[in-house]
Amino acid sequence: MSEWARFISDLLEQMPLILTGLGKTLQLASLISFTGFLMGVVVFYLTLSQRGIIRRLINGYISFFIGMPLIVLLFLMYYGLPQWGIKLTPFTVAVIGFTLNVGAYNAAYLTSAFNGLDRSELEAAKAQGFNHRQIFSLITLPQVLRLSIPALTNQIINNLKDSSIAFLIQYTEFFARVQELASTNFQFFKAYFFAALVYLCLVSIIVLIARALEKKILIPGIFR
Amino acid sequence: MSFLDIVLQLIQGVNYTVLVTLTCSATGLVVGLIVVGLRRLSFPGLRFLLDSFTYIFRAIPVLVLLFMVYFGLPMSGLKVPPLLAMALSLGLIAGAYIAEVFRGALDLVDASEIIAAQSMGMSRLQILISIEFPQMIRFAFPGMVNEFTTVLKYSPFAYTVGIPEITKQAMNLASTTMRGIEIYFAVGILYFVIYRIFLAGLQLLERHYRVPGLEPK
Amino acid sequence: MALIEINNLVKVFDKQTVLAGVNLSLVEGDVKVVMGPSGCGKSTLLRCLNRLIEPTSGTIIFRGEDITKPEVDVRALRQSIGFVFQQFALYRHLTVLENVTLALRKIRGMSRSEAKEKALHELSRLDMAIHCDKYPSQISGGQKQRVALARALAMDPAVVVFDEPTSALDPIMSREVAMLIKNLHRDNVTIMCVTHDLLLGRYLSERVAFLDHGIIKAEDTFENLCNNHSDPQIRSFFEREASTS
Numbered sequence: 001m002s003e004w005a006r007f008i009s010d011l012l013e014q015m016p017l018i019l020t021g022l023g024k025t026l027q028l029a030s031l032i033s034f035t036g037f038l039m040g041v042v043v044f045y046l047t048l049s050q051r052g053i054i055r056r057l058i059n060g061y062i063s064f065f066i067g068m069p070l071i072v073l074l075f076l077m078y079y080g081l082p083q084w085g086i087k088l089t090p091f092t093v094a095v096i097g098f099t100l101n102v103g104a105y106n107a108a109y110l111t112s113a114f115n116g117l118d119r120s121e122l123e124a125a126k127a128q129g130f131n132h133r134q135i136f137s138l139i140t141l142p143q144v145l146r147l148s149i150p151a152l153t154n155q156i157i158n159n160l161k162d163s164s165i166a167f168l169i170q171y172t173e174f175f176a177r178v179q180e181l182a183s184t185n186f187q188f189f190k191a192y193f194f195a196a197l198v199y200l201c202l203v204s205i206i207v208l209i210a211r212a213l214e215k216k217i218l219i220p221g222i223f224r
Numbered sequence: 225m226s227f228l229d230i231v232l233q234l235i236q237g238v239n240y241t242v243l244v245t246l247t248c249s250a251t252g253l254v255v256g257l258i259v260v261g262l263r264r265l266s267f268p269g270l271r272f273l274l275d276s277f278t279y280i281f282r283a284i285p286v287l288v289l290l291f292m293v294y295f296g297l298p299m300s301g302l303k304v305p306p307l308l309a310m311a312l313s314l315g316l317i318a319g320a321y322i323a324e325v326f327r328g329a330l331d332l333v334d335a336s337e338i339i340a341a342q343s344m345g346m347s348r349l350q351i352l353i354s355i356e357f358p359q360m361i362r363f364a365f366p367g368m369v370n371e372f373t374t375v376l377k378y379s380p381f382a383y384t385v386g387i388p389e390i391t392k393q394a395m396n397l398a399s400t401t402m403r404g405i406e407i408y409f410a411v412g413i414l415y416f417v418i419y420r421i422f423l424a425g426l427q428l429l430e431r432h433y434r435v436p437g438l439e440p441k
Numbered sequence: 442m443a444l445i446e447i448n449n450l451v452k453v454f455d456k457q458t459v460l461a462g463v464n465l466s467l468v469e470g471d472v473k474v475v476m477g478p479s480g481c482g483k484s485t486l487l488r489c490l491n492r493l494i495e496p497t498s499g500t501i502i503f504r505g506e507d508i509t510k511p512e513v514d515v516r517a518l519r520q521s522i523g524f525v526f527q528q529f530a531l532y533r534h535l536t537v538l539e540n541v542t543l544a545l546r547k548i549r550g551m552s553r554s555e556a557k558e559k560a561l562h563e564l565s566r567l568d569m570a571i572h573c574d575k576y577p578s579q580i581s582g583g584q585k586q587r588v589a590l591a592r593a594l595a596m597d598p599a600v601v602v603f604d605e606p607t608s609a610l611d612p613i614m615s616r617e618v619a620m621l622i623k624n625l626h627r628d629n630v631t632i633m634c635v636t637h638d639l640l641l642g643r644y645l646s647e648r649v650a651f652l653d654h655g656i657i658k659a660e661d662t663f664e665n666l667c668n669n670h671s672d673p674q675i676r677s678f679f680e681r682e683a684s685t686s
Contacts, residue, residue: 067419068412069377071391076412079395080404161285168287168384175288182295189296196284196292203283340530340589343491344544344596345520354547358534435534437578 007190014181021177022198028091028173029160032098036159037152039099040106044144045136047111058107065104071165073097078169090171094163102159109151113144153210157203164199174198231410233397240389241418244379247307248315249372255319257357260326264356265348274323281320286378289313294385306385318375325367329360362438369426376419390414443502444469444600444631445490450499452485452655459485461655462499467600472622472632474642477652478678483635486652487604490633491519504599520548523593527605529585531577531592537564538573541592549596563591567621583614590621594630601625603634607641619644639681651675 011018046058065073077093088096117140125135145152167176175195182191263274281289290313297304304312333356341351361368380391394411398404443466452460459482467473477483488494490501492508492515500507508518531540541560545551551559564570567587572580580588586606593601603622607615619641626632626645636642642649643663650660659666659675667679 064412064416066373067377067416067423069380069391069415071380072394072408072412072415075391075394075398076405076408079398080406080408083402083404157283161283164285164287175285179291187299189292189299192288192292192296195288199285199288200280200283334530334533336526336528336530337532339493340524340526341532341544342493343519343522343524344592345516345518345548346544347516350547354543355532355534359532362534436576437533 003187004190007185007187010181010185010187011194014177014184018174018177018181021172021174024172025160025163025174026202028094028098028166028171029156029163031095032102032163033156033159035095035099036102036106036155039103040110040152041141043103043107044110044114047107048114048136048140050132062104062108062111065101066108070097070101070162071168073101074165074169090166090169093169094166094171098159098162102155105155106148106152109148109155110144113147113151114140116147117143149213153206157206160202160206161199227406227410230397230401230403230407231414234390234393234407234410234414237388237390237393238414238418240382240387240392241376241379241415244307244310244314244382244387244389245372245376245418245422247311248318248375248379251311251315252318252322252371252375253368255316256322256326259319259323260330260360261352261357263323263327264330264352278320278323281317282324284317286314286317287381287384289317290381290385306382306387309385310379310382310387314375314378314381318371321371321374322364322368325364325371326360329364329367330356332363333359359438362433362435365430369423372422372426373419376415376422443467444504445633446500446502447486448500448502450486450489450501451497452482452489452494453497459655460489460496460499463652463655463657465650465657465660467631467633469599469631470629472626472634472646474646474649475633475635475652475657476637476639476642476649476678479637481652482655483652484604487524487602487633487635490602491515491522491524516548520544520596521599523596523598523601525586525589525593525601525603525606527608529577529582529589529609531585531588533577536574536576537569537580537588540577540588541595544592545595560591560595563595564588566594567591581614582610583617586610586614586618587621590625594625600631600633603632603636605636605638606634607636607638615641639679651678 043058043062046054047062049055049058074093074097077088077097078090081088121139121143122135125139130138163173164175166173167179170176178191178195182188259274259278263271266274290309293304293312294306294309337355338351341355346354379389382389383392383395386392390411394407398407401407445465445467447463447465450460450463451458463482463486465473465475465486475483475486485494489496489509490503492513496509499509501509503518503521506513531537532543535543538557538560541563542551542553542556545556545559546553549556561570561573564573567590569584569587569591572584572588577585577588590601606618606622610618615638622632622634622641622645632645634641634645647662648660649663649666651658651666653674658672659670661670663679666675668676670676670679
């Protein structure tokens with residue numbers, strides 16, 4: 001039997017496990033895309049605060065999370081917190097860690113879109129008597145979100161790819177299952193190659209969806 | 225073991241973190257330049273290959289490619305040293321992203337200047353090196369800094385292939401002292417400090433080479 | 442003998458005929474002014490001269506050699522034709538001095554100091570030496586045009602070609618540039634100038650070639666074209682001047 005045939009038969013044998021792993025990857029990636037998005041909006045809202053101290057704290061948060069590897073935060077929670085008696089599941093750790101991290105990135109995208117915005121509209125809204133929160137939700141946010149669609153989409157792609165990090169904290173997602181497959185037959189290259197192909201396909205699906213949306217709403221700059 | 229001892233131990237990994245980051249950033253920079261340069265000089269067939277490279281390498285997770293190179297290739301008889309494995313995974317992926325940044329920046333180079341250079345009798349390669357690249361790099365600066373930052377943030381993956389960088393030191397410490405919180409907190413701070421130093425260095429470079437009228441937006 | 446002789450030059454882009462058999466000649470030391478409405482093929486004509494565009498048929502004899510032949514060394518040809526562009530096209534990342542020295546160093550292989558000396562010589566001829574460390578974004582349009590000219594002259598070209606040299610300038614700077622080109626002519630530089638600026642054309646030369654729909658419709662003095670030419674379209678083109686001045 002050729003090596004490939006053996007690999008494929010092993011692959012088929014372990015397919016149920018790999019598919020549950022893939023399910024977990026997709027679950028984690030979608031959840032953190034959602035929570036990361038909400039976090040990004042909240043953080044962005046806070047960067048517009050009239051209180052200097054809040055703005056400074058929030059900018060510190062964004063800068064810190066953009067400058068620090070996510071894996072460190074995951075290790076801190078997963079390997080560090082038990083020392084205080086707090087034991088979290090890998091999934092919980094991943095969701096919290098990614099949300100904080102992705103939120104910082106999304107907030108940075110929204111902020112840079114905001115900086116490119118025409119401020120006269122905001123002044124007009126203020127002059128009409130809208131309050132701070134109304135201006136944010138009725139004018140600032142819709143415009144900024146529209147402008148940030150390419151960056152936010154690329155972030156979703158990053159979330160999918162980065163979710164593979166979760167296997168380093170024992171979360172049995174897709175890549176962890178591929179590792180198991182590799183260690184049963186020692187066909188490491190083929191197993192990782194297979195994993196790469198799967199990620200490539202998943203990313204391409206997101207790209208295709210984004211492009212279809214792009215055509216509808218005409219926003220350039222999405223992952224090509 | 226005091227907190228200071230912990231920090232001192234962690235600092236022993238800084239060399240490796242910096243080494244990995246610089247190696248992979250440099251690989252990314254060179255790959256980005258080559259890809260965008262070939263793309264500019266080339267014919268459609270090669271262009272398709274280059275575009276496929278940037279697309280594929282931006283779609284594969286760093287960890288997957290790293291494992292493929294480091295654990296996969298030896299199976300076919302190719303033993304790859306850890307640092308080279310980082311360059312071939314994180315470095316190539318950074319190269320694909322940087323090539324995209326460069327491609328956008330190259331569009332900002334004024335076509336009339338290229339025609340002027342052609343009219344002076346400069347070759348396509350001379351124009352690329354003397355006119356297009358110097359302007360492109362200035363326009364691409366903010367995007368390049370982002371990619372270098374990303375490289376720094378993925379550099380902890382080097383621990384998985386046995387490079388004793390900061391995260392590896394931290395894991396060793398954590399398993400012997402059971403003080404994971406302080407340790408990883410210190411690691412976070414340490415990365416942040418390295419990030420700020422890198423950023424300051426890059427900004428210094430940018431200011432040194434800044435040309436009036438070509439400031440990055 | 443003519444320095445440049447263009448015979449029956451044709452250029453067709455995707456079935457669209459841009460040049461339909463242009464005949465034109467330029468004698469060494471002369472100024473040739475070519476005028477015509479926009480879209481008449483002026484830019485294409487100039488770009489055929491240094492093979493930035495490949496002509497479809499016809500010949501261009503430059504210094505006794507047909508330069509439309511495939512075996513011609515295009516880069517050597519380009520070095521002997523100085524080009525000054527409409528939008529100046531200065532290299533934005535280089536100083537005024539470096540804009541002039543770049544080709545001297547990279548193409549002529551001069552050393553840094555040789556190139557600098559040569560560049561400063563050309564720049565001071567055009568009163569730009571004091572600005573040599575500035576970047577293009579820091580000087581005015583007229584000054585940019587001088588640098589572009591110095592950059593072309595530094596290569597000791599056999600002919601300097603101007604493509605709409607005043608169209609991006611205000612009237613005062615246009616006058617300044619016109620005087621500059623005139624002075625160049627006095628220094629015996631061979632010049633070809635394509636423009637739709639009647640004041641400039643008239644100032645540079647008594648005679649003018651009128652290019653329209655890809656052929657030279659007429660070549661005569663301004664006086665005759667304006668008053669006596671049989672084609673009313675040509676008369677009206679050259680009459681514009683009467684109303685603008």
